[in-house]
Structures are given as structure tokens and as C-alpha cells.
Amino acid sequence: MGRLLFTGGTVVTAEGSYQADVLIKDEKIVAVGKDLSGDGAETVDVSGKLVMPGFIDAHTHMDMPFGGTVTADDWATGTAAVAAGGTTMIIDFALQEEGGTLAGAVETWTEKARDKALIDYGFHVAITDLRDDVKTELPSLAAKGIASVKIFMAYKGTPLYSEDDDLFEVLQLSKDAGVLVLVHAENGDVIAKLQEQALARGDIAPRFHALTRPPQVEAEATGRAIRLAEVAGAPILIVHVSCAPALEEIHRAHERGQTVYAETCPQYFAFSYSDLAREGFQGAKYVCSPPLRDESNRPALWNGLKVGDLQIFGSDHCSFNYEGQKELGKEDFTLIPNGLPGVEERAMALWTLGVRKGRLSENQFVAALSTNQARIYGMYPKKGALVPGADADIVLWDPELSVMATVENRHGNVDYTPYEGMAFDGGPASVYVRGRLVYRDGEIMGEHGSGRFVERSFTATRGLEARV
Numbered sequence: 001m002g003r004l005l006f007t008g009g010t011v012v013t014a015e016g017s018y019q020a021d022v023l024i025k026d027e028k029i030v031a032v033g034k035d036l037s038g039d040g041a042e043t044v045d046v047s048g049k050l051v052m053p054g055f056i057d058a059h060t061h062m063d064m065p066f067g068g069t070v071t072a073d074d075w076a077t078g079t080a081a082v083a084a085g086g087t088t089m090i091i092d093f094a095l096q097e098e099g100g101t102l103a104g105a106v107e108t109w110t111e112k113a114r115d116k117a118l119i120d121y122g123f124h125v126a127i128t129d130l131r132d133d134v135k136t137e138l139p140s141l142a143a144k145g146i147a148s149v150k151i152f153m154a155y156k157g158t159p160l161y162s163e164d165d166d167l168f169e170v171l172q173l174s175k176d177a178g179v180l181v182l183v184h185a186e187n188g189d190v191i192a193k194l195q196e197q198a199l200a201r202g203d204i205a206p207r208f209h210a211l212t213r214p215p216q217v218e219a220e221a222t223g224r225a226i227r228l229a230e231v232a233g234a235p236i237l238i239v240h241v242s243c244a245p246a247l248e249e250i251h252r253a254h255e256r257g258q259t260v261y262a263e264t265c266p267q268y269f270a271f272s273y274s275d276l277a278r279e280g281f282q283g284a285k286y287v288c289s290p291p292l293r294d295e296s297n298r299p300a301l302w303n304g305l306k307v308g309d310l311q312i313f314g315s316d317h318c319s320f321n322y323e324g325q326k327e328l329g330k331e332d333f334t335l336i337p338n339g340l341p342g343v344e345e346r347a348m349a350l351w352t353l354g355v356r357k358g359r360l361s362e363n364q365f366v367a368a369l370s371t372n373q374a375r376i377y378g379m380y381p382k383k384g385a386l387v388p389g390a391d392a393d394i395v396l397w398d399p400e401l402s403v404m405a406t407v408e409n410r411h412g413n414v415d416y417t418p419y420e421g422m423a424f425d426g427g428p429a430s431v432y433v434r435g436r437l438v439y440r441d442g443e444i445m446g447e448h449g450s451g452r453f454v455e456r457s458f459t460a461t462r463g464l465e466a467r468v
């Protein structure tokens with residue numbers, strides 16, 4: 001691979017925006033500055049574009065068994081959608097099988113990804129079976145470059161669900177092992193009870209998915225997980241925060257000086273409870289957990305992103321076809337596989353609804369999509385930065401691009417998009433992973449199998465530093 005010189009663009013990082021050229025040699029950025037001489041480099045005029053570090057999405061579910069089926073996107077179609085969204089690296093959830101080991105989960109996910117990934121990737125391990133040998137095994141993840149695990153407080157009655165004692169012990173073990181614990185915070189017991197009562201009444205439609213998972217069950221579990229982390233003296237990350245009451249728990253922890261990281265997702269800004277109540281069975285297309293909320297939650301979530309109580313914006317891309325998959329729950333909403341596609345729309349949604357509406361700066365946009373993800377998940381400044389020595393993961397962002405989302409122009413493998421008909425103002429024009437062009441103007445250019453596993457190592461920031 002040779003040298004590439006981007007000239008005439010505006011560099012936008014988490015810290016600021018300025019006019020500069022960017023020089024790439026082989027897979028790395030070698031210089032960022034004014035009037036760089038490329039020494040024979042291929043020059044790319046990027047006037048009018050914003051030059052940003054490649055986006056990172058640390059919350060995806062590719063080729064994952066869930067809800068009695070398997071996600072519609074595998075690592076080929078899923079990472080095509082990733083690249084088309086301006087994202088150059090994902091961290092996907094490798095699921096421990098019942099009776100299986102954590103290393104086994106990593107091996108299985110490595111096989112799924114290896115020949116198909118278009119972009120770079122890492123793994124979190126979702127712990128589902130905390131046996132004694134798994135407790136002994138957990139610390140070995142750090143040496144494999146897997147710096148995070150996930151525990152589910154929800155999904156009672158499935159192998160994913162964990163009791164508090166397991167969550168607590170994982171927090172204790174992870175703290176000593178240099179591993180960050182991610183938590184799906186919803187009270188699984190209360191949800192199971194409310195679901196049972198709803199079905200007994202004959203309430204089977206998709207909207208009962210949200211009505212049996214009210215904001216309080218998310219807030220209660222968020223507060224509980226944070227307090228358990230406090231007792232264990234461990235940092236914690238709450239994924240997919242959907243509502244104001246859960247965010248309040250995080251804010252209070254930050255005020256106490258506790259190290260709590262938190263993520264929110266595009267679906268909680270683009271959609272609401274009313275989408276679950278769409279005519280017929282269409283609401284099934286909007287079933288995810290935590291569920292879509294009332295719009296009254298949004299100002300608090302925007303403020304959370306702005307002040308840093310929510311540091312990262314992940315997609316929680318977990319795609320299922322409507323036909324044959326979402327339809328599994330036609331007679332019983334609890335059987336609708338949970339999850340939405342969104343990896344392609346994540347950045348465009350945040351730009352359109354956040355930056356264009358003046359709710360976030362372009363620098364906060366880069367922080368939430370890239371730099372904070374790299375810092376928190378332990379790969380900064382290799383990823384998430386436009387500095388000499390960093391991987392040449394670059395998005396050329398066109399603030400004037402107009403895209404109307406429709407299932408026909410999506411790059412994943414799903415038979416619908418929840419964003420159908422939604423207009424985005426601004427999007428990626430070209431996307432480079434380690435200096436290789438993977439996407440340009442609607443077309444995938446990269447090679448499947450060219451993505452690489454990225455080793456990560458976690459170091460917690462303390463107290464209020466976790467806010468920003």
C-alpha cells in the first residue's frame with residue numbers, strides 16, 4: 001500500500017475542527033498539518049468534506065443466536081452495512097454457549113468473522129454460564145485482547161439471564177483482571193411477571209412489549225447494577241440507556257464520583273412507543289430491549305450526551321427479518337425476537353437529529369461515535385484519533401449529503417428498515433480502513449476478510465473523569 005494525501009478538507013476531532021491535510025503511509029497516519037508535501041503520494045481533493053476518525057460501534061450482534069432464531073446479518077452483510085455507515089471498527093458480542101467456555105465463545109466468533117469482515121473488529125464476551133471453571137478462566141480474557149464482558153439482568157427464562165450474585169462476582173473478578181463489565185440493565189424478574197400477567201389477559205400485540213418493560217424496571221436495574229459495582233469497587237458500563245429515569249441513576253453515580261460509563265442508541269431518538277403501536281403487526285419491526293419510549297425522555301438523553309453522562313452512541317444492531325423472524329411473535333409478543341438494525345444509520349441519525357438541530361457539536365458527534373469508544377474500550381489512540389501513528393481509519397463526511405433511507409438502498413441483509421422514508425442530512429462519502437477504501441458513494445469497495453482483530457486493554461478513568 002502506498003501513500004495517500006487528503007487535501008483541502010476540514011479535520012474534525014473530538015477536541016476541535018481545523019483546516020489541515022492528512023498524509024497516510026501504508027496503514028498509518030503519518031502527518032496532519034497545513035500544506036503537507038506528499039512526496040509522490042496520491043492526492044485526494046476532499047474540499048467541502050469533514051475528515052473524521054473512523055467511527056467505532058462497540059455494540060453489534062452479528063450472526064448471533066437469539067430468541068429461537070439467528071440474526072439476519074452475518075459478518076459479510078453486517079460489516080457491509082457497518083462500512084456504509086462510516087464505521088471502521090465494531091466490537092461484537094461473542095456469546096458463551098451453555099456448558100461452553102469463554103475461550104470457546106471467542107473461537108466461535110473468530111471463525112464467524114475471519115473471512116467475512118470488511119472492517120476491523122474486537123469482541124466482548126457475553127457471560128451466560130458462570131461456573132467455577134469460568135470464574136477461573138475470566139482473567140485470561142485480558143491477555144487475549146478481550147477487555148470487556150457483558151452480563152444480562154434481563155431475558156429471564158433464557159440462558160442469557162444472570163442473577164445478582166453472578167453479576168456481583170463478575171464485577172469483582174473483572175476489576176482485578178483489567179476487564180470492563182457491560183450490563184444490560186432491566187429487572188428480569190419483574191418483566192417476566194408483567195409478561196405473564198399480560199398474556200393471561202390476552203394482551204398479545206407488539207406494544208405490550210413496551211408496556212411490560214416500563215422505564216422504572218430499567219431505572220431500578222441500572223441503579224442496582226451501579227450500586228453492586230460500587231460495592232465491588234469496579235467500573236461498570238451500562239449499555240443501551242433508553243430513558244430519563246435510568247439516566248438519573250447514572251448522573252447520581254457521577255455526582256458521587258463513581259466510575260460509570262454509559263451508552264445510548266439511535267433508536268431511542270428516532271422512534272418512540274407509538275411505533276410499537278403501528279397498525280397490524282408492523283409494531284414488531286420496532287421491538288427491541290429496552291423498548292422504545294415516550295418522546296418525553298428525549299431532552300434528558302440529549303442532555304446526557306451533551307454533558308457526558310452518556311459518553312458513547314452505539315447501534316445495538318441486532319437485525320431480524322420481518323418475514324419468518326419477527327413473525328414468530330404474531331400470537332405472543334414475548335416471542336418476537338428483540339432487536340433492530342441500525343449500524344448503517346447510527347451516524348447519519350446522530351448528525352441529522354443532533355448536530356443539524358444544534359443539540360450537539362460536530363466534535364461531540366466524533367467523541368460519541370469514535371474517540372470515547374476508543375478510549376473507554378482500550379484502543380486509543382490506535383483507533384479513534386487522527387494523529388501520527390494512529391491507524392488510517394478515516395471517514396470523509398459530506399455534511400451536504402441527502403439520503404432517504406429505504407430498504408432498497410440499505411447494505412445489510414434485512415427485509416425492512418425501521419428508518420424507511422426517513423431523510424438524513426449528512427453522511428459518509430468515503431470510508432477508509434487502515435488506508436484501504438472500503439466504501440464510496442453508496443458502493444462497497446472493500447474486500448471481505450480484510451478486517452483485522454484488534455486487541456484491547458482496559459484502564460478505568462476515575463470518578464467524574466468517566467463523565468466526558
Ligand code: URP
Nearest residue numbers: 184288289316318338339
Ligand atoms: O433488543 C435488543 N437490544 N437486542 C439485542 C440484545 C441486547 O439486549 O443487546
Ligand code: ZN
Nearest residue numbers: 184239240289
Ligand atoms: Zn442488551
Ligand code: ZN
Nearest residue numbers: 059061316318
Ligand atoms: Zn445489544
